[in-house]
Amino acid sequence: MTKLIDIKGVTHAYKTASGPLPVLRDLNIAVPEGAFTAVVGPSGCGKSTLTRLIAGLMHPDRGEVWLDGERVKSPRRTVGMAFQNPVLLEWRTILQNVILPLEIVAPTMPKARRIARAEELLALVGLSGFEDKRPSELSGGMRQRASLCRAIVHRPDVLILDEPFGALDAFTREDLWQTMHALRAEEPFTSLLITHDLRESVFLADEVVVLSGRPATxxxxxxxxxxxxxxxxxxxxxxxxxxxxxxxxxxxxxxGRAPASQGAA
Ligand SMILES: Nc1ncnc2c1ncn2[C@@H]1O[C@H](COP(=O)(O)OP(=O)(O)O)[C@@H](O)[C@H]1O
Ligand SMILES: [Mg+2]
Structure with missing residues (x-):
């Protein structure tokens, strides 16, 4: 099967005042088309750095990031992203927030079709009837549902999720996991989810990659x-x-709290 996300031998260090900070070391991750891979690892090991490299917002010192057979050199429209903070625009309604990527990526799409597409997704995540609300009128879980709709409204091939459920309470988070499954059943994106919730990774993913401590591999x-x-x-x-x-x-x-050689837990 095609490797839709292909991270090949990526090594990266940040330049800091006190010298280089190695963050990723010869990292390889391949996600086949349509698959859902979760990445877990210690805090500060380089997970968000990885998402920025995949999104083309940064370039690795060594190695390559490929998406759908093309090497990533700059941000691409075929990638959708969602983060822990839903970053919705308060002066826009929920529907207008979800439509935003279409205005940028598909400016010639008729307005009625944009609205229909956003309404279809909002219905899928249980937000029918909230289209005209402002973000501040919604709960945290509802805002995150809307931000997921916005991430996929333009039908990206790849969805990158950086701890999108991390700030939600446990029950809301579990609801969102089920929403993710519902979205996946309808939309054919390939997903890479960064999470620190092991249950979340097992519930959502086909494969879980555990990263080492920094520099992560x-x-x-x-x-x-x-x-x-x-x-x-x-x-x-x-x-x-x-x-x-x-x-x-x-x-x-x-x-670094358990030796690698010890027997199974
Ligand atoms: N722009 C930056 N400049 C310098 N150091 C950074 C920068 N961004 C992140 N870091 C450092 O790189 C390491 C990895 O960060 P990050 O990728 O955000 O980790 P994670 O998402 O796994 O918690 C951390 O030690 C962080 O402090
Ligand atoms: Mg992070």
Missing amino acids: TQYVLDVDLPGPRELEVLYTPKAVDYLATLRRQIQIAQ
């Missing part, structure tokens, strides 16, 4: 073989519990 890759469509109960099955124990242990190794 791939420490461990877990294939998530759970039946779909996934319901939250799947997290309590022996297989999922086993996955979570494995990931927990790998994170402890990445944090």
Whole structure:
């Protein structure tokens, strides 16, 4: 299958006043078309740096980022992004916020079609009836739903999510996970999700990549073989519990809190 996201031998350091800060080291991650990969790793190991490199907002010192067979050299329209902070524009309604990327990417698209597209997505995430509200009139979970709609409204090939559910309470977060599954069933994007929530990674992803401590490289890759469509109960099955124990242990190794040689958790 085509590798839609292909991170090849990426090494990067920030230049700081006290010298170079190595952040990524010979990192390789390939995400096949239509797949959902989660990336977990210790705080500060370089996860957000990775998303900026994929988005073409920065260039790696060494190595290459390829998207859909093309080397990334600058930001691309075929990428959608969502972050922990939904960054919606307060002076625009929810519908106008969701439409924004279409105004930039597809300026000739008839207004009625833009509106229909945004309404279709808002319905899919349970926001029908809130189209004319301002962001501040919505709960945090609803704002994040709207920001997901905005990230995919222009039908990007690739969706990059940097801890988009991190600021939400546990129940709202679980609702959003199910919304992600619903979106994925309807929209054919390839996803890379950065998260520090191991349950989230197992529930949403086909593959979980554990990064080492900084400078980050791939420490461990877990294939998530759970039946779909996934319901939250799947997290309590022996297989999922086993996955979570494995990931927990790998994170402890990445944090330098457990030796890599020790037996299974
Ligand atoms: N623009 C920057 N200049 C210098 N250092 C940075 C910059 N951005 C991030 N860093 C540092 O690089 C490391 C990795 O940051 P980041 O990719 O945001 O980590 P993560 O998302 O995994 O928590 C951190 O130590 C952070 O302080
Ligand atoms: Mg980050």
